[in-house]
Amino acid sequence: MAPTSTTLNTSTSEASVSPYSIDHLISDRSKNRSFKHFAANADENAPKNFKPHPKPLALSFGRPNAQFFPVKKISVELDHYPFQDSIFEFETETAEQAEPVIIEKFPTDKNELGAGEAFQYGDVAGLPNFQKFLREFVETIHKPGNDQWGISASNGSGEGLNKVADAIINPGDIVLFEEFTFSPFGNNVRNVGGIPVPVKLNFKSTEDADIDIKYLSDLLDNWDEIYPEYSGRKPKAFYTIPTCQNPTGLTQSVETRQAVYDLASKHDFIIIEDDPYGYLTLPKFEKPNKSTLVKDHSLTVDEYLAHHLPKSYLQFDKEGRVIRVETFSKVFAPGLRLGFIVAHKKIIEVIKKYSSIVTRSPSGAAQLILLNIIQKKFGGINGWLEWILRMRLAYAHRRNVLIDSISSSEAYSKGYINVISADAGMFASLLVNFPSSIPSTEYVEKLNLLNYKFLEKGVTVVLGYKMSINQAFSEPNANFLRLSYAPLDTDEQLAEAGKRLGEAVEEFFENGFEF
Amino acid sequence: MAPTSTTLNTSTSEASVSPYSIDHLISDRSKNRSFKHFAANADENAPKNFKPHPKPLALSFGRPNAQFFPVKKISVELDHYPFQDSIFEFETETAEQAEPVIIEKFPTDKNELGAGEAFQYGDVAGLPNFQKFLREFVETIHKPGNDQWGISASNGSGEGLNKVADAIINPGDIVLFEEFTFSPFGNNVRNVGGIPVPVKLNFKSTEDADIDIKYLSDLLDNWDEIYPEYSGRKPKAFYTIPTCQNPTGLTQSVETRQAVYDLASKHDFIIIEDDPYGYLTLPKFEKPNKSTLVKDHSLTVDEYLAHHLPKSYLQFDKEGRVIRVETFSKVFAPGLRLGFIVAHKKIIEVIKKYSSIVTRSPSGAAQLILLNIIQKKFGGINGWLEWILRMRLAYAHRRNVLIDSISSSEAYSKGYINVISADAGMFASLLVNFPSSIPSTEYVEKLNLLNYKFLEKGVTVVLGYKMSINQAFSEPNANFLRLSYAPLDTDEQLAEAGKRLGEAVEEFFENGFEF
Structure with a gap:
């Protein structure tokens, strides 16, 4: 149910703020936890004439003095x-x-x-x-x-x-x-x-x-x-x-x-x-x-x-x-x-x-x-x-090196793969354009085979379906790869990885989608 | 039930080791969890003629290259x-x-x-x-x-x-x-x-x-x-x-x-x-x-x-x-x-x-x-x-300073308190010797009152009962204090804290166990 105005929290002093009450969206587990440190001193039941000392000396907490920490300067x-x-x-x-x-x-x-x-x-x-x-x-x-x-x-x-x-x-x-x-x-x-x-x-x-x-x-x-x-x-x-x-x-x-x-x-x-x-x-x-x-x-x-x-x-x-x-x-x-x-x-x-x-x-x-x-x-x-x-500049450059290498491949020229997205973060995603002869129910199986081609050629990628939250729901859309240009050491490696990827896709497509 | 020999784990190669099987002592929750990273590559179903490349290049993990970390030397x-x-x-x-x-x-x-x-x-x-x-x-x-x-x-x-x-x-x-x-x-x-x-x-x-x-x-x-x-x-x-x-x-x-x-x-x-x-x-x-x-x-x-x-x-x-x-x-x-x-x-x-x-x-x-x-x-x-x-030497010295101060107090001389233990770690424990006129059922109440005396005099301690796992079970034994000689800055502070503690106990005892 959408909240009605009667469920709004009106306990704040300014009525115009009226922050939404989110109590009902907090888990019971977390609401019911209590935590109090045994060395904490409460004074809600203090004797009438009690006046706390302004500078108490602590013999309570098991907190080592900072002089026990050997580090002096970093x-x-x-x-x-x-x-x-x-x-x-x-x-x-x-x-x-x-x-x-x-x-x-x-x-x-x-x-x-x-x-x-x-x-x-x-x-x-x-x-x-x-x-x-x-x-x-x-x-x-x-x-x-x-x-x-x-x-x-x-x-x-x-x-x-x-x-x-x-x-x-x-x-x-x-x-x-x-x-x-x-x-x-x-x-x-x-x-x-x-x-x-x-x-x-x-x-x-x-x-x-x-x-x-x-x-x-x-x-x-x-x-x-x-x-x-x-x-x-x-x-x-x-x-x-x-x-x-x-x-x-x-x-x-x-x-x-x-x-x-x-x-x-x-x-x-x-x-x-x-x-x-x-x-x-x-x-x-x-x-x-x-x-x-x-x-x-x-x-x-x-x-x-x-x-x-x-x-x-x-x-x-x-x-x-x-x-x-x-x-x-x-x-x-x-x-x-x-x-x-x-x-x-x-x-x-x-x-x-x-x-x-x-x-x-x-x-x-x-x-x-x-x-x-x-x-x-x-x-x-x-x-x-x-x-x-x-x-950001370093990521942009590395992305450029990888995508340049992939788009120079035969697999790319022939339309076997295309880049869906590569404009933010550390990942590019690549669509694998299976022909209509491959039904979407076979995408996962075919992607697994293609993955062996990648591993044989020497490049690791993430198959899209492995990041689905419900594989059955997402199989028809699973014909993509996630490529990270974050981990490799050099431009040369990134270019080589793109090249290997293109070759793997090309061989796989031209071998009738078999390993 | 104690385990019998038939419940022993015999799956190890050396029968003489026969490690105890602890499977039944592990929680169901933790046994039933599974974890597999989406970027991990399994090869249990590899095609027959598959040979992995000896040096694959990684486009898989979202793991930034260490060159992205600005720290060069510490x-x-x-x-x-x-x-x-x-x-x-x-x-x-x-x-x-x-x-x-x-x-x-x-x-x-x-x-x-x-x-x-x-x-x-x-x-x-x-x-x-x-x-x-x-x-x-x-x-x-x-x-x-x-x-x-x-x-x-x-x-x-x-x-x-x-x-x-x-x-x-x-x-x-x-x-x-x-x-x-x-x-x-x-x-x-x-x-x-x-x-x-x-x-x-x-x-x-x-x-x-x-x-x-x-x-x-x-x-x-x-x-x-x-x-x-x-x-x-x-x-x-x-x-x-x-x-x-x-x-x-x-x-x-x-x-x-x-x-x-x-x-x-x-x-x-x-x-x-x-x-x-x-x-x-x-x-x-x-x-x-x-x-x-x-x-x-x-x-x-x-x-x-x-x-x-x-x-x-x-x-x-x-x-x-x-x-x-x-x-x-x-x-x-x-x-x-x-x-x-x-x-x-x-x-x-x-x-x-x-x-x-x-x-x-x-x-x-x-x-x-x-x-x-x-x-x-x-x-x-x-x-x-x-x-x-x-x-250890630094702790020993600080313990010496604190205990020396406490044992020089009137409260100590008069037997109101005594040191139970101060030979390891960062804590000393101190017994509060209530007379038999104070029944053990009143220990918690009296310790709470004494604590206000500590806070008034300017020293914080941990009351023993606050560290009981079941207060009702342990109340009869709860007449002690935990003192930590870890946090304070100087010997002078430790000595002063001991002095304040002694004075608080003395006043409390001599005021008929009232604040």
């Missing part, structure tokens, strides 16, 4: 560009850029995060300076449409998504997924008793690739008829990767985002926005040319924010029903295990309780290194985005 | 002693000790962990070099009594214990706890449907403080009569902190450990050994004297291992029923969020599956810093233990 040297010596060989590093970041144990500036603090037990939602940075970052880049939002650090997107699953899903709850998706989140949903249900995507034509809004709208309007087995249990949430969707590469239009949000309002569900690659929107494909890369494609941060960075669902969110999950894995390094979640503060509250009991805080070592680099080396949010723009 | 300066400038002001640091550790992005020595590897996605059980170190460490220090053990890194003890709860507890399973304990683990047990049940401790006399083995043995022999509500459901596990038990400070004797292990064998339960402070066994209390601290109390690593480090339950474990949970929080720094679990490899297997889905790997930044310091600065396991011995 110094970090950085590359100014990723692939400084190969892709950006035409750019020289200045002396200032080569200066290391110095991280003190006890910095005098309170806005700096020191090793003494980072190596201590810390807030499960992130160390205070890190939380402050995250909050300013979200305010600047994706300011939520309501003022009820909160923030919590996570141990990266995967772990952040698990926290979200715990926070909202009761056993038996339905969660909508884009039919091809980052399928591991399905494990987290099932782990708490949720049921993933696919939503159709249009992704095979570069021009109008997007969520199939008509399908989604009809599905929600006619839920009980379409899914009689889930009758009376309309979806609790929709999990979406709106920019550079993994694996199809599609990026939702602004209109689609508004339409999806309106459906969420109407049908009362949560939008879980997973956005690991969203910062890496790329210029259009062209022949690779390192020597003019920076000159031709550099953006200012203002241009980037105004014209190249898609809006977050947070920005449409008048009711506090959007949960955004972000990570530093793709824009800094996955090994940090550091990300964050933005959501209605009631959801952040239950997530913090979960963290206190189950996962504890993200590593202070990771927060220490990342925050000091951003603040002391990059100079804050603007410089951080400039780093992301330098990464 | 240098870490260390203190040789904790509290180098205060407690160890009589010791001078050598030039060699002051040399920083240099961490390269791509070290040429394969035994070193580089930033390029640590900042990448890594094994959920820990990066290979870190796992190798952990395995050698366990082999050297606490070699398990069976060869079926495995190891997995964790995000610290709290998170490690949660993994253990998930791995073994089915809804309705009973877990025994020492009656006073690190009570937050109760939350993890309840979170997966387990039921904590307390076991009596003798801890009020320094001489024979230990687990009450007779109580435990009787409890297990007469389970159905003592707990008719749990009839037929004998305990699945016993959670114990065998060394410097938190909060009582007791350390189990070797005989107790053997007896508990024998009971575990007989009654078929798992021993969960939590050992965060076990390395910090301390010399006996004496008047604090910084100038002779190193000379009087230094141990060689060999002496320490032979005479001062208690045995782990792992060493008694012929059957693979011990799970040991360790952390680097207390011997390096809590903010790392890094620890490890040693257990039967089948338990490690289900823990790894849980990690793959739920928590992902511990931070590579933490592993990078810790492992490089241990290997390149401390020179490996021996040097690591030497660091721990230097920490």
